[in-house]
Amino acid sequence: MIKFSSTRLAWVFALSMLASCKQENKETGQGPTEKPNIIFIMSDDHTTQGLGVYGSRLAALDPTPNLDQLANEGMLMENVFVNNAICVPSRAAIITGQHSQRNGVLDLEGVLPPDRQYLPKEMKKLGYQTAIIGKWHLHEEPAAFDYYQVLPVQGKYFDPDFRVRGGEEWPNNVVKTKGHSTDVITDITLDWLKNKRDKSKPFFLMHHYKAPHDDFENAPRYDDYLADTFIPEPESLYDNKNNGSIATRGANDSLTRIIGSSVSRRNLIRNQAMNIYQDSSIYKQYRDASTIGTDEHVAWKYNEEEKKIASQVYQDYLKRYLRCVKGVDDNIKRLLDYLKENDLYDNTIIVYTGDQGFMLGEHDYIDKRWMYDESMRMPFFVRYPKKIKPGSRSDAIINNTDFAPTLIEMAGGTAPDYMQGKSFKTILETGKEPEDWPKSTYYRYWMHMAHRHGNPAHFGIRTKDYKLIFFYGRYWVDTDDPNAEYNKASWGNDFTRKTPVAWEFYDLKKDPKEMNNAYKDPAYQEVIAQLKKELIRVREELDETDKNYPHIQKVIDAHWND
Known part of the structure; x- marks a missing residue:
């Protein structure tokens, strides 16, 4: 038997601890007792129907293999809902933890000044370096973040401009880039992670894509994706049965020509053909009035010709949408690969969501805004193996005002009283819904x-x-x-x-x-x-x-x- 002196044992133990600390420092950028990093990833208009893991009619197309894998490594939330299915109010609710009248953002013209940008403020109190990259859309400067590089308002799909912290004052602090926005946003985030963050601190990063917001401009490398594939159609595209009311259809369906932007030519004011064919020689064919007449007070009814037209529009619509989704999914892999290669993957809380749902032809509707589930339901899943069981699911009712309190608690803090949302940290970690959890x-x-x-x-x-x-x-x-x-x-x-x-x-x-x-x-x-x-x-x-x-x-x- 080999015998070691007490001095030698002490040296062996010390070297072992040092190696452990070095490894931990490599993984997190901090010491072994520091907080986890947090990446909050949000795409624009990415609805649950556009993810395979939610089992929708599109799941068989396998549109999101990388996001599905991420979801399966953590908890997928089945009943997460937006407070208002439109970009600006939803983002304000996420940043403030408050509903619209409390945070002052009711519609697309609402603004969120720095003094109400609560989530980054609270994260900084907890020792986090904060950054937001990609879509912001809350009009005023995201000055509460330590670093930002954000699209002006909606931003462009190709060669997007960004407003960047430093140099010129907002809104003149613009830099130009080349490429597709989904690729460029990922490039900027990877550059920040590699070269610009303070590696002595944990980071809270909001990584926000423009895609797949309409008008669905995908990177050219996806032009042939799903080209020869038939996209499953919702039954309600052609027959809305008893959905709606006099408020959404009019008496005897007399308002169906003006209410609810449509896939078909039902809506005379805005339909998807007007959007996706506007630069095409076939635009006029689809723009022209329906064969059943143009009177806005005449109820819409399908005939075989209109079904054929609606089907073609739907196929083109969904393929453009899913090509943008494919770009997001591939770029998520780039981001996750970086985290894995740099030993950050398991010490980073990774959240994925969309800023609301989206109508993909259900009820012959496009866009969002509605309180119908396809519009108000948000995809939401979280991976953090130290606390969240892989492959878990929850059907607890969650509102997007609950995001900020939850992230704050996961970072080791306490949600402030001024936030109306509630933390669902215990649901993520236990899979159990507390008895006093909201039922609506x-x-x-x-x-x-x-x-x-x-x-x-x-x-x-x-x-x-x-x-x-x-x-x-x-x-x-x-x-x-x-x-x-x-x-x-x-x-x-x-x-x-x-x-x-x-x-x-x-x-x-x-x-x-x-x-x-x-x-x-x-x-x-x-x-x-x-x-x-x-x-x-x-x-x-x-x-x-x-x-x-x-x-x-x-x-x-x-x-x-x-």
Whole structure:
């Protein structure tokens, strides 16, 4: 037996500890007791239907193998919902942990000044170096971040400009780049990770893609992706059955030609053919009025010719969308490969989400804005093997105002009282939903028939089993009143219509695709009454009432018991 002196044993132990510390320092950029790094990855309009791991009709196409693998290595959340399915309010909710009336961002014109950029502020208090790269879209400078390189407003798909911290003052601090935005955003993030971050600190990085936001301009290398593949179509593209109400369809479907931007030529104001064929010689063919006439008060009905046209538009639409998604998925691999190669992968909390859902032809709708699930549901999964079990799932009701409190707690802090969201850290780590966890989520789309999309203003509540929506329309705005104050850019424009008021109710267990508005069904009247009580309670709790909008409150009072 070999014998060691106590002095030699002490040296062996010391060298062993030193090697351990060096390895830990290589992995994290900090010492062994420091906090995990956090990367929050968000794509624009990447809906759950566009990810294989959510098992949608598109899953067999395998559109996101790298993101699916990431999701399978952590927890996938099945019931994550946006507070308002439009870019700016959603991003404001994520940054502030607050709903729209509390953070002041109700619509696309809303701004978030540095003093309300709470998430990076709280992360810096916890010792994190903070950065945001890619899409920002909250108009004012993201000055609360230590580093930023962000697209101006929506930004461009090709050769995008960025506003960068340092040098010129915002908004003149512009640098030009070459390439496709998805590639360029990843390049910038990798450069920051390699060369610009302070490796003595943990980092909190928000990595935000523009893709797959319309108008779906993919990198040329994806032009042939899915070219010869038939993309599965939603049944509701051609037959919307009893989805909707007088508020979304008009009496006897008389408003179907103007409400809800469409895949087909149903919507005379905005349809997908107008978007994707605008630079093509076939644009005029699809722009021209439908064969059934142009009267906006004549109900839309499919015939065989219109089905053929809608199918071609849908196929082209989805292929363009999925080519942008493919670019995101491939670039995610580049980012994850860097983390793995530099021993950062297992000590970094990696979050992936979209800023809301997106309609991919369901109900013959495009875009988002609706409270229907394809629009309001966000993809969301988290990988962190030190705390989160691989292959786990949760159906807890999560709102995007909950993101900031959760990230703060995962970083070792405590969510501040001014945030309305709640941390779901324990759900991620245990897979169990606390008994006092919220059983519902609140939604509010403030804009009305704006930007040619034709979505009436509405709010509502969703539980795991049911959904109740109130479309209050535009009767609350008296445009003849010189003292009426509202955001005319988002709350009404040249295509504004006064739309009817109506309720919609869906039994999500029996009708998950929301094809039957059962609001008038006697069997559900008790459930609906309870949901209305919950809706009142939540609106008061979140300071989301209409006490500051008496025109809206007047409509609510007049139609609450309809």
